Structure formats: structure tokens, C-alpha cells
Amino acid sequence: MRAMLLHKTGSLEADPEPLVLADVDDPSPGDGEILIRVAACGVCHTELDEIEGRTPPPRLPVIPGHEVVGRVVGAGHNASRFRIGQRVGVGWIHSSDGTEFENISPAFRATGRDVNGGYAELMTVPEAYAAPVPDAFGDVEAAPLMCAGAVGFRSLRLTGLGNGEVLGLTGFGGSGHLVLQLARHLFPDSRLFVFARSEREREFALELGADWSGDTEDVPPEAPDAIIDTTPAWKPVIAALERLRPGGRLVINAIRKEDADRQLLAGLRYEDHLWLEKEIKSVANLTHRDLAEFLPVAAEVPLHVETQSYPLEAANEALNDLRCGHVRGAKVLKIN
Numbered sequence: 001m002r003a004m005l006l007h008k009t010g011s012l013e014a015d016p017e018p019l020v021l022a023d024v025d026d027p028s029p030g031d032g033e034i035l036i037r038v039a040a041c042g043v044c045h046t047e048l049d050e051i052e053g054r055t056p057p058p059r060l061p062v063i064p065g066h067e068v069v070g071r072v073v074g075a076g077h078n079a080s081r082f083r084i085g086q087r088v089g090v091g092w093i094h095s096s097d098g099t100e101f102e103n104i105s106p107a108f109r110a111t112g113r114d115v116n117g118g119y120a121e122l123m124t125v126p127e128a129y130a131a132p133v134p135d136a137f138g139d140v141e142a143a144p145l146m147c148a149g150a151v152g153f154r155s156l157r158l159t160g161l162g163n164g165e166v167l168g169l170t171g172f173g174g175s176g177h178l179v180l181q182l183a184r185h186l187f188p189d190s191r192l193f194v195f196a197r198s199e200r201e202r203e204f205a206l207e208l209g210a211d212w213s214g215d216t217e218d219v220p221p222e223a224p225d226a227i228i229d230t231t232p233a234w235k236p237v238i239a240a241l242e243r244l245r246p247g248g249r250l251v252i253n254a255i256r257k258e259d260a261d262r263q264l265l266a267g268l269r270y271e272d273h274l275w276l277e278k279e280i281k282s283v284a285n286l287t288h289r290d291l292a293e294f295l296p297v298a299a300e301v302p303l304h305v306e307t308q309s310y311p312l313e314a315a316n317e318a319l320n321d322l323r324c325g326h327v328r329g330a331k332v333l334k335i336n
Helices: 045-051 139-146 148-159 176-186 199-207 235-243 262-267 270-274 288-300 312-323
Strands: 002-006 019-023 033-043 067-075 087-090 093-095 122-126 130-132 167-170 192-195 212-214 226-229 249-252 279-282 307-311 330-334
Touching: 002 312, 019 312, 033 087, 033 139, 033 312, 045 312, 067 122, 067 139, 087 139, 093 122, 130 288, 139 148, 139 288, 139 307, 139 330, 148 176, 148 226, 148 249, 148 288, 167 176, 167 235, 176 192, 176 199, 176 288, 192 199, 192 235, 199 212, 226 235, 235 249, 235 262, 235 270, 307 312, 312 330
Parallel strands: 167 192, 167 226, 192 212, 226 249, 249 279, 307 330
Antiparallel strands: 002 019, 033 067, 033 122, 033 330, 067 087, 087 130
16 A cells, blocks of 8 residues: 655754655454545644654554544454445544543543554554544545544633633634534534634634634733633733733643743743643543544534545645745645
8 A cells, every 4th residue: 555654753943854655564353453545644744743753653654644534444353333335433542441540541542643544545443443434524534533623622621611701712724613613503602712823823713703802912892701822822822821810721722732831931930921820731632422422523513624635645844834824724635
């Protein structure tokens, strides 16, 4: 099969083509696993974290990709949950211990980092960690739902937001544009504010129903009860903490933060950013239950998934576009 392989980690600035197209052996499903012919795979910022070494793969080479949609073409022993030809999706969680806290368990293994992922024509996954994909979405539309959407759903839950309370979003890419729509559906009386550095992203947020949008450090019409941060930087975290109402909660939806502006943390002021019982909650991956519960809700809304498509062999181009902030919605590789 064809696949994009990562052979070494390092800066994309130094090496803008870290992935190499190769022909590799087809994988075979093990006990309890299914074999998926991949139709589409989303391109996530976490791939940048893997490639640049912030959350490095335990062994190389590896096939990245964890926003996977495809059809079941084979099954191992004791795998009978899905029929051949059924469309399924796979997210960042490839396998774990199956408990309520499997996302933070030592048994957690990540798709496309700890095991080969979806930047390929075929992949395997334990059947318990695949989910049926609703007919409401095409393959390309559905791919970003597997991570950007599902982890956004988990982030929204972790805010503890109630209907009528104010939600802020910092950053407005693949996850943010889905969370905005989810929040509008689940909390119809809430006001939704978007903080984004790009004027194009701010305009996109208003198109999708945001009540207000502004730059990262702008002051919104009122203090949010909760803010979800989906950026790779520290500046939006500090700005969000300053904007929160007393007792508000900041949920940071990121696997890692980059170091470029880490020095800004030296300007953190307890009285402005943390006092009055403000909270910070991080999002650590997602569970298979998050994915299974999220997808029917996404279809019920239904979510409008903004995408830009690339062929498999253009994965490096997609990653560089993502790194440079050329984002409106989500980027997706079309594979089969």
C-alpha cells in the first residue's frame, strides 16, 4: 500500500518535507482488530507536535494521521462488531484499558504516533475504538470530526457551561469552528465570543453565528463564564485568563504548547489572571465513548464542516499550510 512515512523528527522550518511517500506492506488485523481501507484522513496540529518532537513517536518510522474515515475490508479473530463494507471512523485514541479514565491511562496508545495511522491506504484498529460514521457526512467532511470535533465536544463538556452562560473560543481553526456550532446547538441561549488573530478567522466565526469576534487581546462585550483555547501558543492563554469572569474556567484543548512565546508566562500576574477562583482545565486526549457519543450529536445539528482537500502525496504541503496559519476550517487528505 501507499503511505506517508515519518523517519525522523525535527523542525518543519528546517525540513519542510518530513514525510516520504513509500510503498509498504499491507497491515493485517490482529485479534479483535479490523482492517480499514482509508478514504480520508484529517490533518491535525498534533501531527506538527509529533513531527517537531513535542510529542514524539516512541519508534520510527511511523505513519501519522488520526482523523480517519474508511470502510471495513477485513477482520481478525474475535472481531464481529462491524460488517465488511461498513463505514467507520478512528480518532486519536487507538486503544487503552477501556475504563472511564482511559484517556489518561498508562495503557493509552495514540493513532499515528504509538501505532501507524491514517496517512495510508490501509490501517488496523481494535474494533472497540472505531465508531460508525453517520450518513449525514461525506468522507472528507467526517474526517475532522474524529479529533477536532470529538475533542472539541469533550472540551465543551469540561467547561461545565450552562445554557445562557457566555462561552469564549480562542483560535478558530479545525476544532473551533465545530465547537462554535456545537455550542449554538447545545446552549441556544448562550452568547458565543471568538478571539482570533486572523481577520479571516474572525469573519468566518461571524458567518457561523458568533455573537462577537475580536483579536486575541480585545475586550469582549462581557466577561465569559468559560473559554476554550485551541491554539498552540501561550499568548491566548494569558489573554483568556484575564478576560474570564470571577470563578470562570479556561479549558486548554492542546496536546502540547510551542515554545516560541513561552517567555510571556513571566508576565503572568496572580491578581489579574488567577485570583477570584478562576480555574484552568486541560484536555487530555479523548475516550472511545466521547467519539461514539459525539458523532450522533454532530449529525443531529448537523455540523457544517469546512474543509480543504489534498491528495495523500501532498501531506507535507497540508502540514506546512497548517503551520503557517493558512486555515479556514480543517485540512483533509483524500486517499481512496
